[in-house]
Amino acid sequence: MERFLALHDGLPRQAPGSDPATQDAVRRLRPHGLPDDPAVLDIGCGPGRSLMMLGRVTGGRVTGIDLHEPFLAEAQARIDEAGLGRRMSVRKHSMLELDGFADGGFDLLWAEGSIYIAGFDEGLRRWRRLLKPGGLVGLTELTWLAKDRPGEAKAFWDAAYPAMRTEAENRTAAEAAGYTVLDSFALPAEAWWDEYYGPLSERVAAYRQRHAGDPDWTAVLDAAAAEIDLYRRFGDSYGYVFYLLKRVD
Numbered sequence: 001m002e003r004f005l006a007l008h009d010g011l012p013r014q015a016p017g018s019d020p021a022t023q024d025a026v027r028r029l030r031p032h033g034l035p036d037d038p039a040v041l042d043i044g045c046g047p048g049r050s051l052m053m054l055g056r057v058t059g060g061r062v063t064g065i066d067l068h069e070p071f072l073a074e075a076q077a078r079i080d081e082a083g084l085g086r087r088m089s090v091r092k093h094s095m096l097e098l099d100g101f102a103d104g105g106f107d108l109l110w111a112e113g114s115i116y117i118a119g120f121d122e123g124l125r126r127w128r129r130l131l132k133p134g135g136l137v138g139l140t141e142l143t144w145l146a147k148d149r150p151g152e153a154k155a156f157w158d159a160a161y162p163a164m165r166t167e168a169e170n171r172t173a174a175e176a177a178g179y180t181v182l183d184s185f186a187l188p189a190e191a192w193w194d195e196y197y198g199p200l201s202e203r204v205a206a207y208r209q210r211h212a213g214d215p216d217w218t219a220v221l222d223a224a225a226a227e228i229d230l231y232r233r234f235g236d237s238y239g240y241v242f243y244l245l246k247r248v249d
C-alpha cells in the first residue's frame with residue numbers, strides 16, 4: 001500500500017475524471033434546484049481536482065474530506081494558490097464516520113471515484129442525512145457498460161471489484177437508497193487518459209527505471225500497467241458513469 005500511494009502521490013487525479021465532465025455534471029444538476037451559493041461536500045476529494053472545479057463553477061462554500069494527508073496538502077495548496085480560502089477548505093475526515101457533520105448541512109454532495117470505499121448502496125444511505133431536503137448528489141462509479149463482457153475484463157474486475165454493476169442496476173440501487181435519478185452519463189475515454197492513466201503511465205515508466213530489480217516495486221508497477229492495458233483493450237465494456245441524484249423526501 002505504501003508503494004501504491006507513493007506511485008500515485010502528485011498525480012492530478014486519483015481516478016478517471018476530467019474538468020469538462022465535472023462542469024457538465026454541475027450544468028445538468030443546475031435546473032434541479034442547485035442554489036446560487038450552495039454548501040458542497042466533496043467526499044474522498046483526493047488532491048482536489050474536482051474540488052477546485054466545484055469551487056469555481058458553483059461559487060459556493062466547498063469542503064473536501066479525505067484521509068490521506070499528502071492529498072489534503074495538495075488540495076489545500078490548490079485552494080491557496082487560487083485565493084479561495086475564504087469559502088473552500090479541506091479536512092481530514094473519514095467518509096465512513098461522518099458524525100462531525102450535522103444533518104441537512106449540504107445542498108450538494110460530490111464523490112468522484114470514491115463511493116466504492118463506503119460501497120455504493122451503503123454510502124448513499126449513510127450520506128443522505130447530510131443533504132437538505134431535495135439536496136443533490138454527483139458521483140462517479142465504475143460500471144459495466146456492455147452486455148457482453150470480454151472474459152479477460154470480467155476476470156480482472158470480478159477479482160478487483162466484484163461489486164461492479166450495470167448502469168441500470170446502479171440507478172435502481174440509488175432509488176432504493178432514497179434518491180431520484182436525474183441523469184447519468186459515461187465519462188468519455190479522454191477522461192481516463194488525459195488526467196489519470198496518461199500521467200500514471202509516465203509515472204510507471206519512470207519508476208521502472210528508478211526501482212529496477214526491486215521485486216516489491218515491480219509487482220506494484222506491473223499491476224498498474226496491467227490495469228491500464230486492460231482499459232486500452234476492453235474500455236468499451238466498462239467505464240466510469242456519473243450518477244446525478246436528488247434526495248427524495
Ligand SMILES: C[S@@+](CC[C@H](N)C(=O)[O-])C[C@H]1O[C@@H](n2cnc3c(N)ncnc32)[C@H](O)[C@@H]1O
Pocket residue numbers: 012013014015016017043044045046047048049050065066067068071093094095096111112113114117
Ligand atoms: C480513487 S481516489 C479518488 C480521489 C478524487 N476524488 C479524485 O477523483 O481524484 C479515492 C480517495 O478516497 C480517499 N479515501 C480512502 N478511504 C477514505 C475514507 N474512509 N474516508 C475519506 N476518504 C477516503 C483516498 O485517500 C482517495 O483520495
